[in-house]
Amino acid sequence: MNKVILMGRLTRDPEVRYSQGETPLAIARYSLAVDRRGRNNQDGQTADFINCVAFGRQGEFAEKYLRKGTKIAITGRIQTGSYTNKDGVKVYTTDVVVEEQEFAESKSSQSNGGDNGGFVPMQSAAPVAAGEGFMNIPDGIEELPFN
Numbered sequence: 001m002n003k004v005i006l007m008g009r010l011t012r013d014p015e016v017r018y019s020q021g022e023t024p025l026a027i028a029r030y031s032l033a034v035d036r037r038g039r040n041n042q043d044g045q046t047a048d049f050i051n052c053v054a055f056g057r058q059g060e061f062a063e064k065y066l067r068k069g070t071k072i073a074i075t076g077r078i079q080t081g082s083y084t085n086k087d088g089v090k091v092y093t094t095d096v097v098v099e100e101q102e103f104a105e106s107k108s109s110q111s112n113g114g115d116n117g118g119f120v121p122m123q124s125a126a127p128v129a130a131g132e133g134f135m136n137i138p139d140g141i142e143e144l145p146f147n
Helices: 057-065 107-112
Strands: 004-010 015-018 026-035 047-055 071-084 090-103
Touching: 004 047, 015 057, 026 057, 047 057, 047 071, 057 090
Parallel strands: 047 090
Antiparallel strands: 004 026, 004 071, 015 026, 026 047, 071 090
């Protein structure tokens, strides 16, 4: 079984290209900084920088919503490959092919720079008034559960 689950922050904005052909396919590449657990890091490095690639709708999502510093959780699979560079040297690659990606923190905690331990508040089904930032109170509610 080849399954990867990661949570980390984008180290840069995604680089998105589209394939050529009748129906162009989005291909997004980005790198995730994933914290290492434990305190026994002999080399002093506290994070791993993992290359990720997302195709199709996942690539379009990355292009539209992901930016440097965004904390996301992804699932995918490891894919290895190799190519010969212009100097004739064989280069080996390892990427995570993204199958699913989602935000791992609320937008407000991201903009405040705070870490809420990965907690993502549930989104309300009630509509939000444009520009005000407050949720509409449904009809028929006479008493609110807070002061």
